[in-house]
Amino acid sequence: MGKKAILEIKGYTKVYGEGRKAADNVNLTVESGDIYGFIGHNGAGKSTTIRAVVGVLDFTEGEILIDGHSVKTEPLECKKITAYIPDNPDLYENLTGIQYLDFIADVFEIGSSERQDSIKKYAEMFEIYDSLGDQISSYSHGMKQKLAIISALIHEPRLIVMDEPFVGLDPKASYILKQIMHEMCEKGTAIFFSTHVLETAEKLCNKVAIIKKGRITVSGSMEEIIGDQSLEEVFLEDEDEK
Amino acid sequence: MKNKNLILLKTMLDSTSQWNAYKYGSDKKKKGKIIGNTIGVALLYMMLMSYCILTCIGYGKLGLTRVIPSICALTISMLALVFTFFKTNGYLFNFKEYDMLMSLPFKPKTVAGCKFLYMYVKTLPWYLSISVSMLIGYAIYADITVYTVIIWLLMALLVPVIPMLAASFLGYIIARISAGFKKNNIVQTVLTFLLVIFAFSLRFIIESVFRDDRVEEALETLADSVNGITDIYIPAKWFAKAVTDTDILSFLLLTVTTIVLFEVLFILVGRSYREINSKLKNHAASGDFKMSGSKQRSILNAIAFKELRRIMGSSICMIQLFMGELLALLIGILVLFIDFDDLISTVTQGAPVTSAMLHPSISLIVYFLIGMVSSTAATPSLEGKNYWIVKSLPIPEKTLYQGKMLFNMYLTVPVAVFTTAAICISAKTPLLMSLLSVVLSVMLCAFSTAWGCVCGVKHIKLEWENEIEVVKQGTAITLYLLPNMIATMVLIVLSVFLGMKLNGNLVVIILIFIVTLLTFMSYRKVVKLCR
Numbered sequence: 001m002g003k004k005a006i007l008e009i010k011g012y013t014k015v016y017g018e019g020r021k022a023a024d025n026v027n028l029t030v031e032s033g034d035i036y037g038f039i040g041h042n043g044a045g046k047s048t049t050i051r052a053v054v055g056v057l058d059f060t061e062g063e064i065l066i067d068g069h070s071v072k073t074e075p076l077e078c079k080k081i082t083a084y085i086p087d088n089p090d091l092y093e094n095l096t097g098i099q100y101l102d103f104i105a106d107v108f109e110i111g112s113s114e115r116q117d118s119i120k121k122y123a124e125m126f127e128i129y130d131s132l133g134d135q136i137s138s139y140s141h142g143m144k145q146k147l148a149i150i151s152a153l154i155h156e157p158r159l160i161v162m163d164e165p166f167v168g169l170d171p172k173a174s175y176i177l178k179q180i181m182h183e184m185c186e187k188g189t190a191i192f193f194s195t196h197v198l199e200t201a202e203k204l205c206n207k208v209a210i211i212k213k214g215r216i217t218v219s220g221s222m223e224e225i226i227g228d229q230s231l232e233e234v235f236l237e238d239e240d241e242k
Numbered sequence: 243m244k245n246k247n248l249i250l251l252k253t254m255l256d257s258t259s260q261w262n263a264y265k266y267g268s269d270k271k272k273k274g275k276i277i278g279n280t281i282g283v284a285l286l287y288m289m290l291m292s293y294c295i296l297t298c299i300g301y302g303k304l305g306l307t308r309v310i311p312s313i314c315a316l317t318i319s320m321l322a323l324v325f326t327f328f329k330t331n332g333y334l335f336n337f338k339e340y341d342m343l344m345s346l347p348f349k350p351k352t353v354a355g356c357k358f359l360y361m362y363v364k365t366l367p368w369y370l371s372i373s374v375s376m377l378i379g380y381a382i383y384a385d386i387t388v389y390t391v392i393i394w395l396l397m398a399l400l401v402p403v404i405p406m407l408a409a410s411f412l413g414y415i416i417a418r419i420s421a422g423f424k425k426n427n428i429v430q431t432v433l434t435f436l437l438v439i440f441a442f443s444l445r446f447i448i449e450s451v452f453r454d455d456r457v458e459e460a461l462e463t464l465a466d467s468v469n470g471i472t473d474i475y476i477p478a479k480w481f482a483k484a485v486t487d488t489d490i491l492s493f494l495l496l497t498v499t500t501i502v503l504f505e506v507l508f509i510l511v512g513r514s515y516r517e518i519n520s521k522l523k524n525h526a527a528s529g530d531f532k533m534s535g536s537k538q539r540s541i542l543n544a545i546a547f548k549e550l551r552r553i554m555g556s557s558i559c560m561i562q563l564f565m566g567e568l569l570a571l572l573i574g575i576l577v578l579f580i581d582f583d584d585l586i587s588t589v590t591q592g593a594p595v596t597s598a599m600l601h602p603s604i605s606l607i608v609y610f611l612i613g614m615v616s617s618t619a620a621t622p623s624l625e626g627k628n629y630w631i632v633k634s635l636p637i638p639e640k641t642l643y644q645g646k647m648l649f650n651m652y653l654t655v656p657v658a659v660f661t662t663a664a665i666c667i668s669a670k671t672p673l674l675m676s677l678l679s680v681v682l683s684v685m686l687c688a689f690s691t692a693w694g695c696v697c698g699v700k701h702i703k704l705e706w707e708n709e710i711e712v713v714k715q716g717t718a719i720t721l722y723l724l725p726n727m728i729a730t731m732v733l734i735v736l737s738v739f740l741g742m743k744l745n746g747n748l749v750v751i752i753l754i755f756i757v758t759l760l761t762f763m764s765y766r767k768v769v770k771l772c773r
Contacts, residue, residue, distance in 0.1 A: 016269075056633045079636035090627035092548065094555020099548075102536055106544030107635050116536050133531035135555070 298379020330413025545645020616694025
């Protein structure tokens with residue numbers, strides 16, 4: 001059975017004031033079961049693209065489709081099946097961890113027993129179960145990141161979009177997240193994430209795209225792109241090309 | 243070498259300056275908004291200045307020109323005291339960039355002092371607009387010289403400082419006490435509420451102690467009353483003396499006292515600044531969570547509950563957004579135990595107003611307490627950096643704002659219904675009018691909610707450094723408050739007047755109809771804005 005396109009970015013362009021292009025004619029497709037790495041320098045346009053995909057940022061031209069629904073014209077349909085984990089999750093600091101997760105679960109209309117099971121499962125995996133009754137303001141950066149990840153997983157999305165998900169996570173949590181990513185992909189979930197850690201991307205992803213000054217310079221399956229080289233070498237070679 | 247204090251103060255001012263944002267920003271839409279805001283604020287200044295000049299003309303016509311300087315000093319002092327008190331908690335203590343500032347080579351006293359001066363510089367234009375316009379009003383009737391103008395303007399710079407220092411001292415005491423508790427933000431809120439309630443009731447306490455004695459006498463004339471207050475609040479007397487009697491000694495006394503008090507306060511604050519802030523920023527974590535059932539809520543209730551937690555978690559938000567409800571609740575309880583006519587007599591200083599005259603305006607009086615701030619005017623902007631959460635959720639914007647509106651209804655309706663019913667009982671209002679008044683109160687809550695949301699969504703500001711900028715100084719809050727306050731005051735007077743000419747029930751029914759219409763229009767506007 002052929003893979004289904006979950007995320008399709010077609011000719012996506014984002015122009016800021018004064019005509020500066022943060023993203024220029026970006027095209028890529030993430031299919032079900034893909035772990036798609038999105039790499040590039042700081043300011044290359046990764047976060048801008050990601051924020052447009054999840055409907056947080058408006059864009060100038062192009063089309064972004066999630067499971068066939070347009071982010072522009074059918075944003076709710078897209079958001080119902082998408083989970084987003086930002087790079088620096090600013091969460092509601094005054095809520096306790098469990099109140100925040102309950103809020104997300106309520107909005108995604110997840111039943112009581114169903115949510116309890118998944119919250120317990122993921123919170124225990126990430127070892128923050130005991131802290132769920134504490135205010136988020138008392139959490140460390142890593143704990144906030146873990147809570148954002150759990151909130152993204154509890155509604156079993158078909159597309160998970162993550163911006164630098166491994167930043168701030170301890171080694172064990174990074175390992176667990178990778179395991180979860182594999183599990184989700186086996187179930188047909190598509191994962192699209194940005195990272196600076198090229199070794200992780202190389203080992204974890206089956207597809208990758210490199211973005212430079214808002215343009216995709218390289219994209220495709222990991223095997224095709226790296227060949228005999230490492231992803232780091234490919235990335236640096238691409239950087240040297242003017 | 244540049245003075246470090248000045249560098250810090252300048253940086254603080256630049257970081258929130260509209261001019262800076264306009265000068266260096268590239269977003270034309272944002273620049274347009276800044277221009278719009280500036281025009282709006284300029285109009286407010288013009289309104290305030292016109293009001294002050296007209297007030298002075300009124301005093302002049304009544305032959306009370308000599309009390310204008312004292313009234314000017316007292317007005318500015320009172321405003322400075324109240325506004326600073328509500329801001330101290332967010333500006334002096336427990337502010338966002340505390341860690342960053344304290345990691346730099348500044349003394350705690352410098353940081354605290356600069357934070358105070360920041361508050362001062364930010365509010366000074368308002369105080370100056372009052373004093374300059376009152377100077378103009380004074381000049382119309384009094385024989386003034388160049389000296390008067392110079393000394394008036396110089397002293398106008400100093401007049402707000404002492405009350406601001408007093409408010410900061412009170413804020414310091416509250417912060418110091420609450421820092422010793424685990425749930426320090428709750429303690430801070432409760433102490434602030436208690437102090438405000440004490441300040442509100444002070445006049446009644448004084449009256450009950452000196453009944454039929456000095457207070458009655460002192461309030462016989464405005465001039466006596468002003469003189470009485472300036473006898474207690476000496477800096478206002480110095481201002482008046484320096485201006486009217488060309489008394490340079492009074493000018494020097496005000497200057498020296500201001501400087502000395504500033505130094506003393508910030509030496510005191512500086513000593514325990516780190517300790518207080520460390521405790522206030524320390525969030526207790528028990529780490530013993532046990533899953534005990536998780537109730538599923540509807541999406542609207544989930545958003546409303548989230549709003550409750552958001553506001554309950556911040557003493558600044560609680561103080562600003564819950565104060566009206568608390569006062570209304572207290573008055574509701576109070577009128578069940580004391581005669582309503584006695585209360586009217588105390589509030590109106592024995593004016594010939596009876597409870598029967600006020601029957602048609604009971605709902606509006608309650609609304610004057612709870613409707614002057616609406617959480618919906620602030621909560622859209624309060625999302626701030628958390629905006630990504632609601633933006634990435636699978637809910638239409640309309641639902642998000644409906645949830646915020648539901649929260650405001652949960653907050654205001656029970657209090658409005660209780661207080662209206664309690665006043666109706668105490669004022670012996672006929673049953674039909676009592677029921678109509680309760681209906682009107684509920685509709686006023688709905689109007690406040692929807693109109694607040696219009697202002698909140700239309701003037702949403704997600705980039706802010708301090709919650710005070712949203713809940714106290716935001717454009718949305720100001721635009722919500724001003725027309726609302728003026729309209730309510732006019733309607734109270736109008737309903738009393740019409741209640742004497744027409745059937746009181748009819749007046750309330752007309753009001754219900756008008757408010758329902760306005761609510762409907764505001765709600766439709768919210769829906770339109772969400773599109």
